[in-house]
Amino acid sequence: MTESEIVAMAKKDKVYFGELYDRYFEQIFRFSFKRLGGMEDVAGDVTQQVFIKAMANLSKYEDRGLPFSSWLYRIAQNEVSMFFRKKKKNYTVPVDENRIQDLASEAKVSTYMSMDDQSQLVEMLNELESDHLDLIELRFFQELSFKEIAEIYGITEANAKMRTYRILERIGKKWNSSK
Amino acid sequence: MRKFSVNTDKKKTTPTDEQIKRQKDFARLHHEYENLTKRGKKPLYKDPKLFMLLFIIGLVLFLMFMES
Numbered sequence: 001m002t003e004s005e006i007v008a009m010a011k012k013d014k015v016y017f018g019e020l021y022d023r024y025f026e027q028i029f030r031f032s033f034k035r036l037g038g039m040e041d042v043a044g045d046v047t048q049q050v051f052i053k054a055m056a057n058l059s060k061y062e063d064r065g066l067p068f069s070s071w072l073y074r075i076a077q078n079e080v081s082m083f084f085r086k087k088k089k090n091y092t093v094p095v096d097e098n099r100i101q102d103l104a105s106e107a108k109v110s111t112y113m114s115m116d117d118q119s120q121l122v123e124m125l126n127e128l129e130s131d132h133l134d135l136i137e138l139r140f141f142q143e144l145s146f147k148e149i150a151e152i153y154g155i156t157e158a159n160a161k162m163r164t165y166r167i168l169e170r171i172g173k174k175w176n177s178s179k
Numbered sequence: 180m181r182k183f184s185v186n187t188d189k190k191k192t193t194p195t196d197e198q199i200k201r202q203k204d205f206a207r208l209h210h211e212y213e214n215l216t217k218r219g220k221k222p223l224y225k226d227p228k229l230f231m232l233l234f235i236i237g238l239v240l241f242l243m244f245m246e247s
Binding site for chain 2: 014018021022025026029030033034037038040043044047048051052055056084085087089090091092093094095096097100115118119122125126130133137141
């Protein structure tokens, strides 16, 4: 059965939503888990919330030729952002060194970074506007392709690429002027 | 608010198969969905706003009746 067929059946009878849940739970849970810094229970609750919202709003979902998962990612993106907004204290998300290294070389900051440099770069990232930081996070920390990012934001792939590289350029300039 | 930090403690940022299995539960999801969508089926007279509306309508009708 194709994805569109399952979606059409789930719109008529919620029991078929279980098939969509089975297919996409792992993807969305992995996404939330990583974005929430490895907090299993919080990621589980957020993922649950994503699927409840998807189930409740399934009648509004329109098949525009994009994978169903991109709609789920979009809901997950909003749910995670809402979780961070609700948190009064800072919520720390650990990022692997090699991810920071990748970001640094793309931003033309440096090909090799010491631990101090990495911390400094992360501090710089923390000062970014939240929508810019989201884009950097999706691309470098979640390792999503530009196509996937474009599907989440409902923009073109070229636009996603352009936005990301503009932010990287800004980071690069800021880094070089601070050195 | 979210802040990033360098993962010096080597904290796992990808879930294990066991964690995925533990969190995946369609029955719970379905139950929560049912609870959410079946909420708000209070009888009309127990809803304070609707009660007030019904009361006002009743009062207006009563006054109109008394007037005539």
